[in-house]
Amino acid sequence: MNATTPSAGGRTPAATVDGVVTRSAGREIPEATVARLPVYLRALHAMLERGISTCSSEELAVAAGVNSAKLRKDLSYLGSYGTRGVGYDVDYLRYQIAREIGVTQDWPVIIVGIGNLGHALANYSGFRSRGFRVVALLDADPALSEKVVAGLPVRPFAELDAIVAEQSVAIGVIATPAEAAQSVADEMVGAGITSILNFAPSVIAVPEGVDVRKVDLSIELQILAYHEQRKTPSVSEPEQGASA
Amino acid sequence: MNATTPSAGGRTPAATVDGVVTRSAGREIPEATVARLPVYLRALHAMLERGISTCSSEELAVAAGVNSAKLRKDLSYLGSYGTRGVGYDVDYLRYQIAREIGVTQDWPVIIVGIGNLGHALANYSGFRSRGFRVVALLDADPALSEKVVAGLPVRPFAELDAIVAEQSVAIGVIATPAEAAQSVADEMVGAGITSILNFAPSVIAVPEGVDVRKVDLSIELQILAYHEQRKTPSVSEPEQGASA
DNA sequence: TAGATTGTTAATCGATTAACAATC
DNA sequence: TAGATTGTTAATCGATTAACAATC
Numbered sequence: 001m002n003a004t005t006p007s008a009g010g011r012t013p014a015a016t017v018d019g020v021v022t023r024s025a026g027r028e029i030p031e032a033t034v035a036r037l038p039v040y041l042r043a044l045h046a047m048l049e050r051g052i053s054t055c056s057s058e059e060l061a062v063a064a065g066v067n068s069a070k071l072r073k074d075l076s077y078l079g080s081y082g083t084r085g086v087g088y089d090v091d092y093l094r095y096q097i098a099r100e101i102g103v104t105q106d107w108p109v110i111i112v113g114i115g116n117l118g119h120a121l122a123n124y125s126g127f128r129s130r131g132f133r134v135v136a137l138l139d140a141d142p143a144l145s146e147k148v149v150a151g152l153p154v155r156p157f158a159e160l161d162a163i164v165a166e167q168s169v170a171i172g173v174i175a176t177p178a179e180a181a182q183s184v185a186d187e188m189v190g191a192g193i194t195s196i197l198n199f200a201p202s203v204i205a206v207p208e209g210v211d212v213r214k215v216d217l218s219i220e221l222q223i224l225a226y227h228e229q230r231k232t233p234s235v236s237e238p239e240q241g242a243s244a
Numbered sequence: 245m246n247a248t249t250p251s252a253g254g255r256t257p258a259a260t261v262d263g264v265v266t267r268s269a270g271r272e273i274p275e276a277t278v279a280r281l282p283v284y285l286r287a288l289h290a291m292l293e294r295g296i297s298t299c300s301s302e303e304l305a306v307a308a309g310v311n312s313a314k315l316r317k318d319l320s321y322l323g324s325y326g327t328r329g330v331g332y333d334v335d336y337l338r339y340q341i342a343r344e345i346g347v348t349q350d351w352p353v354i355i356v357g358i359g360n361l362g363h364a365l366a367n368y369s370g371f372r373s374r375g376f377r378v379v380a381l382l383d384a385d386p387a388l389s390e391k392v393v394a395g396l397p398v399r400p401f402a403e404l405d406a407i408v409a410e411q412s413v414a415i416g417v418i419a420t421p422a423e424a425a426q427s428v429a430d431e432m433v434g435a436g437i438t439s440i441l442n443f444a445p446s447v448i449a450v451p452e453g454v455d456v457r458k459v460d461l462s463i464e465l466q467i468l469a470y471h472e473q474r475k476t477p478s479v480s481e482p483e484q485g486a487s488a
Numbered sequence: 489t490a491g492a493t494t495g496t497t498a499a500t501c502g503a504t505t506a507a508c509a510a511t512c
Numbered sequence: 513t514a515g516a517t518t519g520t521t522a523a524t525c526g527a528t529t530a531a532c533a534a535t536c
Contacts (some may be wrong), residue, residue: 320495
C-alpha cells in the first residue's frame with residue numbers, strides 16, 4: 001500500500017519492479033516475459049494485417065521466434081485468453097497484451113540530442129503505431145534551435161521542465177554524446193521523467209524508482225564478434241570470415 | 245511480410261553457442277557474462293582515459309553498473325587477472341577482455357539500408373574505437389547510389405557478394421524497413437555473412453550457425469511503458485504522470 | 489604480521505522446457 | 513466421441529549473490 005501522491009518529480013515508491021508498488025491485480029510478470037510481450041504483440045499485428053484471425057500457440061511462437069512452451073507459459077501470466085483445442089483469437093489476444101503492456105493509448109515521449117541518431121529516432125515511424133508519440137525534440141546546441149525535424153521544432157534544452165510538465169511526459173530518450181548523458185538524465189529526473197531509454201554509450205545513475213534501459217550499438221556488435229571469433233577457428237584473429 | 249519457412253527461430257540459441265563449434269580453448273563463458281564483458285571493457289577504457297591504472301572489483305563494478313560479486317564471477321571465467329589484496333591493472337585487464345571478445349583487431353562491417361537510421365549508424369564514431377570498421381554501405385534504391393555518406397559511397401545491393409568476399413566481411417547490419425529485412429538477411433547469409441545485427445522491426449529466420457541480434461526501439465520503449473504503467477497508479481492509463 | 493581484496497564455493501533465485509491433464 | 517490444443521506442473525538448467533578461504 002503506498003499513498004503516492006502522483007505529483008511532479010514524483011519519486012515513485014521504491015522497488016518499482018519488485019513488489020511493493022500497488023498493482024491492479026496481484027499478477028507478478030517475470031522480467032523475461034515482459035521483454036517478450038512486445039515481440040508477441042508485433043507478431044499478432046503482422047497476422048492481423050495478413051488477415052489471420054485465429055492462431056495456435058505454435059504458429060504464434062514461430063512468428064515470434066520462440067518455442068511454443070515458452071509462449072504459453074508467458075501468456076499464462078496474463079490470464080487464460082485462448083481456447084483449448086482451438087487456439088487464440090488474434091485480435092483479442094493482441095488487445096489483451098497491449099493492455100497489459102500499457103500501450104492501448106499513446107505515451108508522450110521526448111528525445112534529447114538531435115544529432116544523427118536523434119534525427120533518425122525522430123523520423124522513426126514505428127513509434128506512433130506502437131503506443132508512443134514524440135511530443136518534443138530538445139538539443140543544447142543553439143544552432144539547432146531553428147530547425148524543424150520530422151515536423152517538430154528543435155527546442156532549447158532549458159525548456160525541458162516546461163515541456164515535461166505541460167505534456168505530462170514520463171518517458172525520455174537520450175541520444176546525446178556519452179559526456180552529456182548523465183547530466184541530461186539528472187535534468188530529466190528533476191523534471192519528473194521516470195523512464196529513460198539511453199542510446200548514449202555510458203552508464204547513467206538514477207535514483208530508485210526511475211527505470212533506465214540502454215541500447216548500445218557497439219556492445220551488440222561486440223557480442224556478435226565474440227561468437228564470430230569462436231565460429232571460424234583457424235586464421236589469426238578477425239579479418240578472416242566468409243570464404244564461401 | 246515474412247511468411248518464411250521457419251528454418252530456425254531468430255537468435256539461433258544453443259547449437260551455435262554450445263558445442264559443435266570448434267573452440268580454441270575449452271572455456272565456456274555463459275551468455276549473460278558475454279553480454280557484460282563489453283560493458284566492463286567500456287568502463288576500463290573510461291578509467292584509462294582518466295589516468296586510473298589500478299582498480300578494485302568494487303570500483304569497476306560501480307563504473308559498470310553491476311555488483312562486485314557478479315563482476316568477479318564474470319572475470320573468473322576469463323582467468324585470474326587480478327591480484328588479491330590489490331585489485332586489477334586497468335590496462336592489462338582491458339587487453340584481456342578485448343582479446344576474449346575478439347576486438348583486439350578491427351572487424352570489417354557492412355551496413356545495408358541507408359535511410360535515416362543507416363545514415364546515423366554510418367556516422368557513428370564509436371565503431372572504430374570499439375573494434376569495428378564500416379567498409380561499405382549498400383542500398384537497393386538507385387537514387388542513393390551516387391551519394392557519399394560518412395565518407396563512403398552508397399553502393400548498389402547487387403554488389404553485396406563481391407564486397408563480402410573482397411573484404412572478408414563476417415558481420416552485417418540491417419537497417420532497412422521491416423519488409424526487406426528477411427530477404428536482405430537471406431542474401432547476406434548467401435554471401436557468407438555469419439553474424440547479423442538487425443535494426444529492422446521484424447523477426448528474421450537464419451540457418452544454424454548464423455547469429456542474429458536484434459535492436460528494436462519500440463520494444464525497448466514498450467518494456468519501459470509496462471513498468472511506467474505500474475508506477476503511477478490512479479489515473480486511467482497513460483497520459484498521466486507529472487501533473488505538477 | 490595486519491589489512492585488503494581476489495577467486496571460488498554453495499545456496500538461492502529465476503527462466504526454460506517437456507510432458508500431460510484439462511477441456512474445447 | 514475423437515482430435516486438437518491450451519494452461520499448468522514439475523524437472524532442469526542457468527544466473528545471481530553472499531560469504532569466505534586463499535593470498536597478495
